[in-house]
Amino acid sequence: MRKPFKTLIALTLAGILSLTSCTAPTYDNSGANNQPHDLSSILGQAKEGLNEYKNSLENSNEDSDGQNTSNGTVPDWNITDYPDYYSVTGKADFTNANIPTTPSVINSQLDQYGRAGQAVGLIDKQMRDAGSDRSRDMPDDIAGWPSPNPKVTIDLGSGKHYRGYLFNRSHLIAKSLGGEDSVENMVTGTRTQNVGKNQPAGGMAYTETEARDWLDQNPTGTITYVATPVYEGSELLPRYVTVDIKTSDGSIDQHVIVWNTANGFDIDYQRGGVR
Known part of the structure; x- marks a missing residue:
């Protein structure tokens, strides 16, 4: 099930904050210096991911084969308003x-x-x-x-x-x-x-x-x-x-x-x- 768009934004921002709160470099077992996370790169990746998710929501009225599927904008039928169907x-x-x-x-x-x-x-x-x-x-x-x-x-x-x-x-x-x-x-x-x-x-x-x-x-x-x-x-x-x-x-x-x-x-x- 897809997470609501606002929820996804909040989770993404929380992840960014957790990453950028670490200012000291980290080291692996070989002692090689791993550089700190680059903030602009993180933000770019986050923006790209959010855009992809937004596009998937906008296209959610089509299934994998391109068949038209209901988008919820058509009113429900009732015999009073639409007696001829x-x-x-x-x-x-x-x-x-x-x-x-x-x-x-x-x-x-x-x-x-x-x-x-x-x-x-x-x-x-x-x-x-x-x-x-x-x-x-x-x-x-x-x-x-x-x-x-x-x-x-x-x-x-x-x-x-x-x-x-x-x-x-x-x-x-x-x-x-x-x-x-x-x-x-x-x-x-x-x-x-x-x-x-x-x-x-x-x-x-x-x-x-x-x-x-x-x-x-x-x-x-x-x-x-x-x-x-x-x-x-x-x-x-x-x-x-x-x-x-x-x-x-x-x-x-x-x-x-x-x-x-x-x-x-x-x-x-x-x-x-x-x-």
């Missing part, structure tokens, strides 16, 4: 995404835990039409997929309920937008993470519907679309997925958070299923 929190941010130069979808390789990473797409009408026409070919197993998948009733609020399987194989980029039915393009998501209340579309289906509708109305345009699952540590299920979507005319420009949860259920993010 998503929230638009700002404009699209593609800072860490490698956007293709021609219409296509790029998926990250699975990480050391077998989890899907960021999916990036430059999507046009041809991909949208071709994706909708393809038959489904879903993988048998993805990270965190429960066996068995429990059948549940989820309270959607306003007297409405979902009755069916709790978990879906949730695409990062929808098949109808050119995404593949592959383990690299899927996470284990709750039914509500996938489609929200579905009246209208929520969850991941919110941005998917926005994209499809815009492409149908703007067949010569393109959409930049980045879906990033966000995990905590070695957990197999993402706590949430961020979706950055921007149309070539700028009429849609959104950063969206999609929570991977379900009203009334304690999701086991580490292994899959429920606790």
Whole structure:
């Protein structure tokens, strides 16, 4: 466990003071004179160590494989504020995404835990039409997929309920937008993470519907679309997925958070299923 930054500073300064309090030279068994500690050298090493520790704290939202992990800035989900399981929190941010130069979808390789990473797409009408026409070919197993998948009733609020399987194989980029039915393009998501209340579309289906509708109305345009699952540590299920979507005319420009949860259920993010 990392020590708090202020505590580390205090310990480092205490060590410096203990070293500099010794003014007499020391001798080894051979009688060779060991020179007293050089204060400027000690201070330099201490400063370097503190800077390295500070940098490690600033980068603590990434694990060793560069997978995005939760940084604690996303609010906790609740059905009152986020009944459709998503929230638009700002404009699209593609800072860490490698956007293709021609219409296509790029998926990250699975990480050391077998989890899907960021999916990036430059999507046009041809991909949208071709994706909708393809038959489904879903993988048998993805990270965190429960066996068995429990059948549940989820309270959607306003007297409405979902009755069916709790978990879906949730695409990062929808098949109808050119995404593949592959383990690299899927996470284990709750039914509500996938489609929200579905009246209208929520969850991941919110941005998917926005994209499809815009492409149908703007067949010569393109959409930049980045879906990033966000995990905590070695957990197999993402706590949430961020979706950055921007149309070539700028009429849609959104950063969206999609929570991977379900009203009334304690999701086991580490292994899959429920606790």
